[in-house]
Amino acid sequence: MSVARRVQQWATFGRMWYLYDARWQNPFHSADKIKLYLAGRNKPIYHPLSDCGDHVVVINSLDIALPGMEWEKRILRKAVYNKLDKNLLRRGRMARLHIFPYDKVPDNILENVSAQMRQLRPVPIRLDQIPEEEVVNFPKVYDWPKDHVIS
Amino acid sequence: MTSQTWNRFWGSTFVKAPLQNGVGRYVQQLQRITFKFCKTHGGSRGMRDFIEKDLIEFARMNPGVVVYLKPRRHRSSCLKAEYLNGGEEYISAHKQSSEEIKKWVEYLRTQSGYSVERLRKYQHTDRPSIQGPWTPWMHRDQCINIAEYPQEELSCAVKREKTATQELLEKSKIFVGVNNSS
Amino acid sequence: MVITSPTLFARARGGDRYWKRRRILALSSHFFGRKQNCYSIAIKYVHRALRYGVRARKLKKADDRELWDTRINAGCFELGTKYSDMKAVMNDTGIALDRKILQNMAVWEPRSFRALASLTKVKQAEMGLNTLGSPPPSGVVTRGML
């Protein structure tokens, strides 16, 4: 195989590293999306036998939209494990999943990342984090008179 | 036929033509054909008929093919073809009529010497791609290579419909606008 | 000169049963244990193997189709469309490329596939696909139309 062909093949089968921000996202729907990238089904060159899966780095897995204070690594990991195809490739594909609780990612992993996956749902703003002036000039149908005292 | 037996006895191959046959010019691949038959035996009657009726026509139509006749006593008739790339094909013509033999001779004439195997693909190309094969970076914006991750705008979900709050704010702006102007 | 032709006409009976079994046992040469060697057992499994072969030819075509669909969908999602929309638009514009060609283009001629994808996006807006406001498909009679 000539040098050009070999370089071309590396480029075509290049393994991508994706970043996924799991803040306020449903872990099970996210798992549906992540499993496609781990299996390589997001590429037109996909074939079950050709190992063309990508790496997925999940950040903010502590803030997934799921009650519970325990570090949610196991839920998201279990969800992805559950959604992956039930075959021998699953272990290898799970190895390409990296989950971190906060958005701090070790440098050797972050330098590999070359693309970002879109979130499934827009991130809502928490009530206590709405900026002050927006609350003040939000249109009101009715307001108490200035000197009214709320006991 | 299970695949192992298939591979054990016959195997599988890809489409190929000898020495880029047909790129510049088409060259007939049949080099030599031998008709073996018995003069007396009934099983070679079809072969003898073929030789009387059609062999001359065959030889005239295919000047590049060497034709051998091999009468052998008490041996069943058969056809033996040899091709330019060294391939050989043997077909028994025992008790076959001259029409059948005519068909098998035509089959041998149009072959190219490779053994008959299961084709894995029905197409072959030396230049699969003209625009360059797909790569993960081909359809992507080039700035993703130099972007600092995590990137907010790359990550935010695609908003389709507007939320109630946004609509309320837009309506209120119009409403306030009307109040000020009137 | 010795004339040997008449002797050849003496009939030699028997031996056919042996060859009949050889044909079956040849097909079972890679089975396990007695299925490989004992005729009465082997023939059952050879029949099963042959039936699998016949059914597998259809399954192979179905697998190819499914793989092609996955590839085309992957290519489409990367370019921001869906294969179902692309099919609808190609059907509307009269482009008759089939799955095999589309997946071939997605892999080997990506710029052509990209052209098809952008055609889909533009036409989709025109045809009003995936929007509630789009006109009802032709040939469909619903309540209130009669």
Place this chain on the structure above:
Amino acid sequence: MLRETRGKLSLASQVRGLRTRATPAVLRTSVQPSVVEQEVVEHTPEAEEELTKYAIQRVNDQIGENKHGRLFAVIYLQGKQHLVTAEDLVVVQGPFAPTIGDTFRLEKILAVGGRDFTLLGRPLLHKDLVNVEATVVEKSLSHCRIFFYNRRRKNSRKTKFERETHTLLRIHRVELLHKVNEAPDIEGVDGRIF
């Protein structure tokens, strides 16, 4: 989708913006363009008409000067579609009339394309636009397929051996005979059955 021009930019430079977004083939070394900013532009029919005419003009220039390089074509043959380029081998399964040595022209072309453009037929391209010639290189029988059917417990079996004919075609050339939308008025009538 024509972008608002800041100052007098030639049309070509705007279209180049379109082109660089489709990254050129990895192998070809081309000048790496600076990051191209884009804004959403409402496209008026006239602007779109102009861009279409411009694109066709660019394609016709390439065809005129024969600069498009190697072409691929999607041919429709015996119910199947094949994406072929010159010097390709294609196997036609099933009965097929031409025999070895015959050269013939394929007329049902669904699409043709090169490095920079793709012409898509709806469904077929004009007969005289593309010339795809093929030669029959080999005509042999396929491997022997066994069709075995069995009714269980009824002692009824059926076995069928089948070898279908495979015709091996060598695609000689794929070329464009005239420019887009400029079909010659005298069409090649010989050899055409209406």
